[in-house]
Structures are given as structure tokens and as C-alpha cells.
Amino acid sequence: MNKEVKILVKKGSVFILPIIAWICIVIAIDPFNYFNVSDIISEKSKKQSAQKLNSLLYNAINFKNNPTNSIIIGDSRIRKLPNKRIKELTGDDYYTLHSNAAKLNEIIDLFWLANDYSQLENVIIGINFNLYNEYAYSNRVADVKELIYNPFIYIFNWNIAETIYLALKNEFFGKAKKQKKDRDKFWKHTISTVAKNHYSKWKYPKTLLSELSEIDAYCKEKNIKLTLLIVPHHKEFHDRLVEFGLTEEEESFKNEISRFGTTIDYNFPNTITNCKECFGDPIHTTDSISRIIVEDLFSDSLIIGKLLQ
Secondary structure: OOOOHHHHHHHHHHHHHHHHHHHHHHHHHOOOOOOOOOOOOOOOHHHHHHHHHHHHHHHHHHHHHHOOOOOEOOOOOHHOOOOOHHHHHHOEEEEEEOOOOOOOHHHHHHHHHHHHOOOOEEEEOOOHHEEEEEEEOOOHHHHHHHHHHHHHHHOOOOHHHHHHHHHHHHHOOOOOOOOOOOOHHHHHHHHHHHHHHHHHHOOOOHHHHHHHHHHHHHHHHHHEEEEEOOOOOOOHHHHHHHOOOOOHHHHHHHHHHHHOOOEEEEOOOOOOOOOOOHHOOOOOOOHHHHHHHHHHOOOOOOOOEEEEO
16 A cells, blocks of 8 residues: 555545444434434433434334334323323223424324334324414424434434433433423413414414325225314413404314314313313323323213214
């Protein structure tokens, strides 16, 4: 090997070796279990870091690695529905494929993503009126698909690097204690600011309705049991919908989605929506109420929920 080639190899290794080292680190730490070949970092640390920073990617990859025939899809409002209790009631293993602040178009995309990895039998989709809005749009599932299908995008993604750092920190130094939120302050913020963001700008979602219709037709063709679930909000949050003049639009929404699958409504005046202690914040029920919803949903006859027809 002549001198020039040696110099070239030496210079090239300066750039190549760090890249190889980083690839090895990502595969070894692998906070999202993308490669699913290493257990250097505990699942607890991975979940505390990866699910916190990107619940959509974490849950999508986890479902890909461990697919089930029964699935719950939605945003954070369906996250607390207890799968263990559902298993006791039905005998079916459900996976909750949720993403914080998921939009309805993303939930629809997640249905098709889940369908790629499982022969679905039971599907529950969490859908509330605030999602039924042409302006409520995001496209994060496309990014997740890119990461899933291309390992190099995963390896050299900045968010993955951040998650690796957090996973290592959680593993060796423990998870930092979460500061407790001021419940009253957050409650008021949700009623004022969050509700305004949801309801002040609304447009009929013609495209979304068509896409829901496609899911419904597919489920009927494949004999998949499809349930649309309208989760409860506290009445103070619903009152904001009324203030923005969307009462008729909400009624039309319920009428339209009642044509698809089985639609169960919990967001109307009832013992849950009138109970402030039933909610952690105005749109997220407590663990105990989430359990009650599941027991009602899978009972022989509804006591609290209402079947829309």
C-alpha cells in the first residue's frame, strides 16, 4: 500500500469510525425497540424516555413487534382504558395504539398501519367532536412510517439521539420526579385556552367522513368488529362547545358517525360528565372511571353509555 493510499484510509477512518460507533450505540440502546435485539437498557427506562418523547413512534413500533388482533386507537383520552380488565371481560388481548394530541386523520392512518401488521378482529376508535374538524390536522404517521421502513432514518434522527440520552439517564440515574401540576390552574387553562383552540375554528370534515366510511366498509368486508367510542368530557368543557355555537354541528357529527360500526356515546349529560371528581382534567377521566367505562362498554347492556343509531 503506497503512502497516499495509507493517508487516504487514515483520513477516511476519522469520518467512518464515529459513524460506525454511533450505529452500534443506537442498536445497543435502541429506546424504541426498533431493532429489538438488545436488552442493555431496561424496558422501564426505554418506556419512560421513548413513550414520553414520542408516544406515536413508541406505540407503533411496539405494536409492530407485538401485534394483537384487537386494538384501541385514539389520542390520550383512550390511553387509560384498562386492557387487563378488558381481557378479563372478553378474553381478548387489546393493544392501545395511542398518540398524545392525535388528530382524526392520524387515527385513521394508524388503523391502516395496524392492519399491515395484524389480522384485525376487534377495533375500537376513540373519536370526539373536537377531532371532527377539517382544521384539526397533522401528518406525523407519515414520519413514523418513514422511520419504520428505513433504519438509516431511524439511526440518524435527532429525536432518537435525544431519546437515547434520556434512556441512559433514566437507567443509571433514575427518572426525575415529576412536578405535580396545580389541578385547579390546569383545569381553568383547559376550559379557557384548550377549549378555545378546539372550538373557535371549525370546518366540516368532508374528507375525514369519507375516510371513516372506507374503514367501515373494509371492516364489514373482513368481518372486523368496529366500535366508535365517544369518551366523556366534563360538562364545563362541553359548555364551551355550546358557547361557540357548535351544538347543531355536534349533533350532526353523532348522527353521521352512527352509521359506522357500533357507535357508543358517553359525552352527554350523565353521572360521569356532571362529576368533577371523575376527571383528572376536563377531558381525561380518572383510572377508576376509565374502568367503569370499560365494564359498561363490554357489558350485555349499556347502563351509562348510549348506543347511537
